[in-house]
Amino acid sequence: MVTYNKLKILNDPIYGFISIPNSLLYDLIEHPYFQRLRRINQMGLSYLVYPGATHTRFHHALGCMHMMQKAVQVLKSKNVEISQEEENALYIAILLHDIGHGPFSHAMENSIVENVHHEEISLFFMNALNDEFNGQLSLAIEIFKGNYHRKFLLQLISSQMDMDRMDYLKRDSFYSGVAEGNINSERLVQMINVHDDYLVVEEKGIYSVEKFLVGRRLMYWQCYLHKTSVMAEMILTKILKRAKELTEKGVHLWCSDSLHFFLTNHIEKADFNKEALKKFALLDDSDIIGALKNWQFHEDFILSSLSNSIINRNLFHILNVEKNQQNELLDLYRKQINSELQLDMNELDYFVFGGMMKNKAYDKNAEPIRILTKNKQIIDVLQASDQSNLAALSVPVKKYFVCFPKNITLKNIQ
Amino acid sequence: MVTYNKLKILNDPIYGFISIPNSLLYDLIEHPYFQRLRRINQMGLSYLVYPGATHTRFHHALGCMHMMQKAVQVLKSKNVEISQEEENALYIAILLHDIGHGPFSHAMENSIVENVHHEEISLFFMNALNDEFNGQLSLAIEIFKGNYHRKFLLQLISSQMDMDRMDYLKRDSFYSGVAEGNINSERLVQMINVHDDYLVVEEKGIYSVEKFLVGRRLMYWQCYLHKTSVMAEMILTKILKRAKELTEKGVHLWCSDSLHFFLTNHIEKADFNKEALKKFALLDDSDIIGALKNWQFHEDFILSSLSNSIINRNLFHILNVEKNQQNELLDLYRKQINSELQLDMNELDYFVFGGMMKNKAYDKNAEPIRILTKNKQIIDVLQASDQSNLAALSVPVKKYFVCFPKNITLKNIQ
Amino acid sequence: MVTYNKLKILNDPIYGFISIPNSLLYDLIEHPYFQRLRRINQMGLSYLVYPGATHTRFHHALGCMHMMQKAVQVLKSKNVEISQEEENALYIAILLHDIGHGPFSHAMENSIVENVHHEEISLFFMNALNDEFNGQLSLAIEIFKGNYHRKFLLQLISSQMDMDRMDYLKRDSFYSGVAEGNINSERLVQMINVHDDYLVVEEKGIYSVEKFLVGRRLMYWQCYLHKTSVMAEMILTKILKRAKELTEKGVHLWCSDSLHFFLTNHIEKADFNKEALKKFALLDDSDIIGALKNWQFHEDFILSSLSNSIINRNLFHILNVEKNQQNELLDLYRKQINSELQLDMNELDYFVFGGMMKNKAYDKNAEPIRILTKNKQIIDVLQASDQSNLAALSVPVKKYFVCFPKNITLKNIQ
C-alpha cells in the first residue's frame, strides 16, 4: 500500500508556520464544513477599502489554533496544569468558534438569517461534527458553552483578551496594511498566566496590554468601522432585503440553490435543523457575489442599482453628522433624491439611510482583563495602569452618519 | 456643490502606501473592467496549498504601478529623460498589462478559451478602454506592442527584470508565506539605469540580481510549480473540458450567464468582438467556484467527483517520476482504477493523467538582464557574475509526474 | 588621474538605504567632529538592559537626515515652497542637531560638564564648522537658533513631532527590541503639511499621531526611564563626580588626555573656547569605558566598587516607592549599609540614593502638535481626538525610587 502522511505544517505569512497538533484536528480541518471557510472573507467587504484584506476565515481559524498552542505552551511552562484532553478541547473549540459565520456575516444576520447569531450556528456545526466524530468534541463544546468548571479555559477562547482577538487584530492589520493596528500577539501571550482559575496578565505585561487596547481601538476606527466599509455593508444588507422582498412577491431572481433556500424560507433559530444547516454549509462569498453580478442587470431598479454599486464600486457617500442633525439631513436628502427619482417612501429607504457606529476598546462591564501584580494580587487592568489613559479607552465613542448615492446632484447643504 | 476628492492613496501591506499618480489612472482603476480584477485570485488555486495566498490581480496590478513609479523616480534621478507623456504611458501599460487574465487563467486557457493568450485579451481591453478614454491610452498601447522607439520603456513593462516580476515575486512570496522566495524589489530597483537605450543594472547590484534569480527559482518550485497546485489546476482544466463536452451534448449545467456563453460558444482570437469581451469581462472566480459547488452534485460522475475534489479539497495524489517511467505508470494506474470503476479510455483520462513541469530561473535565449560595468560596458548578467552559479540558474530543470485519485485502493507499485 | 566618487548611499536596517543629498553634506559627515559620533552610543548604558541597543548617535543623525528628506519630498508634493537653500539648511541642521552630545551625555552633564547643555555644544560645533566651510552653514544655524522667519522649518528640526523624534523613537525601539514602542515614521511623515507657516498633520493622520504618542509613552517607561538604566546612569554620574573629587585632591587616576582635561578643569559654558571644544571633540565612550575598566582596581573603595558595578554589571537594586516613603527608606538603607561599611555621610550618598522619574507623552504647554481639519482649521491634537485618550497622555506621571547595592544584607523592609 502506498500510504501518505497527513499534512502537518502550513505556511503562514504572520507566524511562519502553523502546525496541526494531531490527526483529529487534521480531520476537522479537512471536513467540508471547515474547508468552506476558505471561501469566506474574514473582513467582508473591507477589501473595497483595503485591497489587501482578502484573507479568509479559514486562515484566521488556523491562526487562532496556533496562538492557542503558544498559550498552552506558555501556561505549561509556568506550571499551570492542563490535561491532554483539555488541551485538545482548547484547540478544537478555538478552531471551530467561528465556523458558524456565513458570507458577509453582518449583512446576512441583518437580512436573510435574522435573529440567529453566528455563535449559535457555530454550536450547531460543532454538534453535527461531534456526532460524526463519535463524541470527540464533547469537552470542547462544554468549554465553549461555559459549562466546564475551569473558567480560564473559556477565557482563552472568549474574553477581552482571548486567542481569537490575538489573531484577528494582528491578521486584519497585517493584510489590510493598517499598520497602526498591529499588535504583538506573540509577545503578549508570553505574559499570560493563570491565578485563582482566572486568566491573568503578569504585571510586567501592562504596557503590552495597553498597546493591545490602543491597537484594537485604532483597528475599529480604521478598519471595522471604516465609513466606506460600513456603508458598503449597509448597501449589501439592503440588497439582500430587497431580494427577499422581491422573491416573496414571486419575482424570479437568478441565484444559487442554497441562497435561494434562504431567500424563500424564513429561517429562525428553531428552524436550524439538519437540512437548513446543510444548505447553510453550502453558502459562501461566491453565492453572494455571483448573485450580485447577475442582479446588476435585473429589471428592478433598486436591486440592480444597489448590486451595481457593490460590484463596480460605485459606492454611496457617507457623511459623519451630529446626532441631532441626522433626521433633518436624511429628510433633506430624501426630498432631493425624490425630486429626481419619484420613489415611494419605502423605496427611498434603499437610497438614503443613516446609522450609528460605536467603538469601545475595553468594556468595563464585561469580564475584565486581569493583571497579576508582583505580590500576587489580581486587579482590573484599568486600576493597574499608571494613568487615566486606559480609563479613557473604556469610554464608548459614538458616531452618527448618513448615506446617499453619489450620482445624485445635491445642492450644497453646509 | 458638495465635491469629493478622488481617492489618491491605498494601503498596501508590502509597500506601505500606493499612490495613484493622476486622475486618468484613477478613472482606469475605477472602471468595471479593472474592478473585476478584485475578484480574480492572483495565484489561482494555490490557496489550497498556501492558505494566505488570497491576494488578487487587482492588488498586484496596483503594486506594479507602484514599482513603476519607483523605477521612474530612480531613472530620473540618474538623469534619464522620460517625458510626462511617456511616464504616464508606463503607468497605464503596467497597470493594464494583466487585465486580460480570466479566473484561474491557465485552466481557462487550456479549456474554454483555447488558443487565446491573456496578453492578447489585455490588448483587446486596452483598445476598448482607449476608445472610451478618447485615445489617451495610445502611447501606452504602442509601448506595450513593442512599436515605440525607446526600447527600455518596454523592458520596464516586460522583460526578465520588469516591474511585473518585481511585484509578483515579492507579493506572492509575502502572501503565501514562502519566505525563501522573498526578493527585495525596492532595493533592486535602486540599481537600475538606462544605457544605450537598454534597461541595465549597475554593477554594484549584481548580488541583488543573483538573489532575485535564486528567489525566482525557489518561488517556481515552492509555489508556481508546487505539485499540489499543478495537480489542482489540471483537475480544474479537466472539469471545464468535461463541462464543455456535456454542454455540447445538450446536458444542462447550472452556471452563470457569462460562463454559459463560453461553454456553449467556441471562442477563438478572431471571435473576440465587443460582445465576447463584455461577456469575458463578467467572468471571475465566483463564476467558476459557484459552478463547481453546484456541479459537485451533478449526476455526471466525472463532473461531480472532480468538482467535489476541488471544492472540498479531496485532491489527487501526484508523484514525481522519471520520464521514461511515466507512460508505464499511467497505464498501471489506469488499469487499477478501471478494475474498480469500469470507465472507457476517454473517461479514464479524467482520473489518471501525467505531465511535465519546467523551471528556468533565467532564460539565456530571451532578452538578457544587462549589467552596466563601472567602465560603462554592457554585459549579460551570466558573464558578470563571479562564478558559475548564475550559469547554473539558466539550465532548465524538468520534472515529470503522474496524478490519480486518493480514494482508489492501489497495490504498492514501488 | 584615478578619481573616486564620494559614497552616496548607506545601508540602513530600518529604511533600507540612506542617501547623502550632496557633497557638502558628505563632507560634513566625513569631518572628524561628526565621525566621532560613531563612537558614542545613542542610548548610553541602556545596552546593559537591552543588549541590542548598541546603535550610535552617528547612525541616528543619518536617520534624521533621511527622514528630513522624506519630509521635504512630501511637503513639496503638496506644493509647499521650499527653496534649494532652505532644503539644504534643513539637512545640515538636522544632521548636526545632536553633534554636541558627549559620551553618556546625561551622566556627563550632571558631573564633569556641568551646566552646559548639549544643544549649546551643538551650536559651538556648528559655528566651528561654519568657519571651516566658509559660511555654508549660516542658514542652518539661523533656523536652528529660531531666528529664521519661516517657523515650520524649525518645527521640522525641533518640536513635538520633529524628524529627530521620528527617527529616534523608531530606531531605539528597533535596536532595543522593545516592539511596543515601534512607530511608523514613514507613514506619519506622509501626513504632514504646512498651513499658515505651521507644521501640521492632516486630519486623516490623527490615529497615526495617537499611535506615535502612545509609542513615545511606552518607550519612556520601557527604555529611557527603565529602572535599571536610570540607576546605572546615576552610578556613572557618581563615578565621574568621585573621579573629579579625587583628582581635585591630587589623587592620580589613569585616563585619557581628554577625559583628564575635563576632570581637572572646571568647564562652564563661557569656557567653551576652541581648546575646550577640541578636547571635547576627542571624548567618546571609549574614554569612559577605558577609565572605568582601570578604576575598578583603584584603591579608592568608592571609585573601584562603583566602576566594577558598571563594567561587570554588578548593578544596584532600585525600588519604586511612594513619594512620602522615600526619605525614610533612604535613611533606613543608609543605616543598614553603614553598619557594614562605616562610611561617612558624604560617602554613603554614593551607595544609597533616590530620585524621581517623570514621563509625559505630550506636553500641552509646549508648541502643540497641530491638526489641519478637512475644512482647513488648525486645532491642537488634544482637541482633535475623539476621546479623552490623548488628554490622558498629556498628564505627567511621576515615579519615585531608591537605589542601594545588591551585596548588602538587608532586613526585609516591607
Added chain:
Amino acid sequence: MVTYNKLKILNDPIYGFISIPNSLLYDLIEHPYFQRLRRINQMGLSYLVYPGATHTRFHHALGCMHMMQKAVQVLKSKNVEISQEEENALYIAILLHDIGHGPFSHAMENSIVENVHHEEISLFFMNALNDEFNGQLSLAIEIFKGNYHRKFLLQLISSQMDMDRMDYLKRDSFYSGVAEGNINSERLVQMINVHDDYLVVEEKGIYSVEKFLVGRRLMYWQCYLHKTSVMAEMILTKILKRAKELTEKGVHLWCSDSLHFFLTNHIEKADFNKEALKKFALLDDSDIIGALKNWQFHEDFILSSLSNSIINRNLFHILNVEKNQQNELLDLYRKQINSELQLDMNELDYFVFGGMMKNKAYDKNAEPIRILTKNKQIIDVLQASDQSNLAALSVPVKKYFVCFPKNITLKNIQ
C-alpha cells in the same frame, strides 16, 4: 530578606525574546569573562562601512543559545533523545564557543597574539570557568573538543550548518542592513533531524538550505570580505604591528595596562597561563580605540597616520586586480609614494600592500550538510539539489587586491 529573581528573558530585535534556560547559564552570562563580550563588536571594523553593524559578540552568543534551544525543541519533537545533561551542555558550549575572541579578533591574531587561535582561547576560558563552577562545564567541554560519542551534538555547535552560523548570518545581515544576506534561521531549524547520529536536514528543506548557502555567499562578498572592511582591518593589523615594533624599541606608547601587557610580552599558546588569560579578559574594543585615538597624535609618522586613518575614517584605496598584475602594481605604488615620502622598504609596507580574499559558500572537503531523503537515505546536499547551482557554490572564488593611501597623488595607471 528581600530576594530578587534572576532575570530570565532578554529582548532581542531578531527573535523577540531570548530566554535563559536555567541559573547556571544565568551565572555564566553574569560572569565578567562573558560580560566582557558586551564591549567587543561582532563585526570588527565593518561599522565603518555599515553604520548599523554595532552589535556585539555578547548578543550573538545569546542568539546562538536561543537557536540551540529551538534546535533542541525541534529534535525532541521528532523523538531524538537528548538527555537533560546533554541539553545543558549544548547551551553552555554554544554560549561560550566564541568567548575567546579578543577585540578586532582577526587583526589581533595577525599581530599581537600571534599563532593563538580564538577557539583555543575559548577553551582556556571554558576550563577556567569549569574550575570556578565545580566541573559543571565538563560535558560541554568534551563535546566542544569532539570527544563525546554522540557526534551530532558537536555538529549543532560547529559544522557547516551549526547554530553559530544560523545566528551570525541572520544577525549580521539584520544589523548591517545587507538584506541580500538575510536567511530564515527559524525556518531552517524546523527542518533538521538526526539520523544515524548525524545532523541532517529533511529533504523538504532543500530549498531552505540552498537559500542559506546563497545568503552566506552574499554575506561574504558584501560584508565579511567587503573591500573597505578588509582594508581597514589590514591597516589595524599594521598599527598593532608598528606599536609592538616601537614598544620593543623602547618608545613609549600610551595605552591601557592590558594592551601594554600584550605589546610588551610575546604571548604564544604555551604562555596562556592564568595571568595572561586575566589580562586577555580585560581587553576589549575600548583598549584599541582608546589607544588609536591617542596614537593619532604620536610623533611616529607611521603610527599616527595609520591611527588617524581608522579613527577619522581617512581610509586607503583598495583596488581589485588580476593576480598576475598584483606585484607589478604594488611596485608602482611603492615607487610613487616613495617619491613623496622617502620611506625605507620596511616602512613602505605600512602604506602599500596587497592581499587575496577567498569565498566559498560551501566546503565540499569539510563535514558535509547532509540531506535525509524521503526514503531515509543520507546524501550530501550537493547531490540532493536538482541542479548544478549548489555545486557552483562550492567552487572557491579568489580576488586579489592592492591598497594605498588616498591622499597620495597618483598618475593614472590604467
